[in-house]
Amino acid sequence: MSDFTQRFLFEDSDVRGELTALEQSYVHVLAKHSYPPVVGQLLGELLAAATLLVGTLKFDGLLVLQASSSGAIPLLMVECSSEREVRAIARYHAEQLVDGASLRELMPDGALALTVDPRQGQRYQGIVALDGETLADCLSSYFTNSEQLPTRFWLYADGSRLARGLLLQALPAEQLRDPEERAANWQHLTTLADTLRAEEMLGLDNQTVLHRLYHEEVVRLFEPQPLEFRCSCSRERSLNALASLGQQDAEALLGESAGEVVIDCQFCNQRYAFDAADIAQLFSGGGSQQASSTRH
The missing domain is CATH 3.55.30.10 (Hsp33 domain)
Known part of the structure; x- marks a missing residue:
């Protein structure tokens, strides 16, 4: 050990x-x-x-x-x-x-x-x-x-x-x-x-x-x-962070980022990317567990 x-x-x-x-x-x-x-x-x-x-x-x-x-x-x-x-x-x-x-x-x-x-x-x-x-x-x-x-x-x-x-x-x-x-x-x-x-x-x-x-x-x-x-970051936590912005701000961020929002974990450098379908699903009631398998 x-x-x-x-x-x-x-x-x-x-x-x-x-x-x-x-x-x-x-x-x-x-x-x-x-x-x-x-x-x-x-x-x-x-x-x-x-x-x-x-x-x-x-x-x-x-x-x-x-x-x-x-x-x-x-x-x-x-x-x-x-x-x-x-x-x-x-x-x-x-x-x-x-x-x-x-x-x-x-x-x-x-x-x-x-x-x-x-x-x-x-x-x-x-x-x-x-x-x-x-x-x-x-x-x-x-x-x-x-x-x-x-x-x-x-x-x-x-x-x-x-x-x-x-x-x-x-x-x-x-x-x-x-x-x-x-x-x-x-x-x-x-x-x-x-x-x-x-x-x-x-x-x-x-x-x-x-x-x-x-x-x-x-x-x-x-x-x-x-x-x-062990880093506690996850795709779910990243989506929850987007959800805390509210739908209007999240969609504005998506527009400013050429159709893809990327969240980087400062501790482990893991990248989580979310597209328009992820954002739409997040605020349609699907929640972070239902989001599509965006690559990270």
């Missing part, structure tokens, strides 16, 4: 962890667009973060991480479903990219929005400034500022082939009830994680990573949960 998340637990303290690895799904995302390495690296880190968060939030629906700014990279966006299906996209200004630039230099005045969109229940969104040295710093700050359980992220991506991530999160007090002892244990575990180098995370399997970091701790490693790239 090349794409998965894997949970682990420290048996003698109230801390859980999660590791993530994206290879085929990450390559699939990068193959859809010719991203420069620095853009691909940040997008990989955000992919890793989203897959780590899905296991933490425990919901049924869609998680969206969207980083926006006024700089060379105005948009990074990742969607991850509760079934661990991912897709991602970036927008950038090639002429403004500088090799070796920091996150704050690439995404000045930036903000990171975390949106949880459950299939049932209320939609939730939290926002944090992109004012840390890394995306991992910004996400860790989000959890600190939101007064939730202490949570730290370590995110890595090589910009072309592999993205990895590590998360540690404090749990409610059971094993360690003394506040000072809990704080010292948390500091100990996160300090060890800070020693992890990118080449170790990108080159070693989970068991080896955990042994190098925590060979003196009792760690229980759970079964991995698979990840995969």
Whole structure:
């Protein structure tokens, strides 16, 4: 399995962890667009973060991480479903990219929005400034500022082939009830994680990573949960988008487009084309399920 998340637990303290690895799904995302390495690296880190968060939030629906700014990279966006299906996209200004630039230099005045969109229940969104040295710093700050359980992220991506991530999160007090002892244990575990180098995370399997970091701790490693790239676009959704315009505007768009309306998916580059017969059927009560088999 090349794409998965894997949970682990420290048996003698109230801390859980999660590791993530994206290879085929990450390559699939990068193959859809010719991203420069620095853009691909940040997008990989955000992919890793989203897959780590899905296991933490425990919901049924869609998680969206969207980083926006006024700089060379105005948009990074990742969607991850509760079934661990991912897709991602970036927008950038090639002429403004500088090799070796920091996150704050690439995404000045930036903000990171975390949106949880459950299939049932209320939609939730939290926002944090992109004012840390890394995306991992910004996400860790989000959890600190939101007064939730202490949570730290370590995110890595090589910009072309592999993205990895590590998360540690404090749990409610059971094993360690003394506040000072809990704080010292948390500091100990996160300090060890800070020693992890990118080449170790990108080159070693989970068991080896955990042994190098925590060979003196009792760690229980759970079964991995698979990840995969999957785009949620479809012909039906594209037709629904046309239907939302109304018949008059849809027919006007058809006229402006030489008799064929084409909708492109920004995530996977899939093209959906609709002719006059499709539009007529859409508004005659046939609906998107009845539309003709237009090529895409």
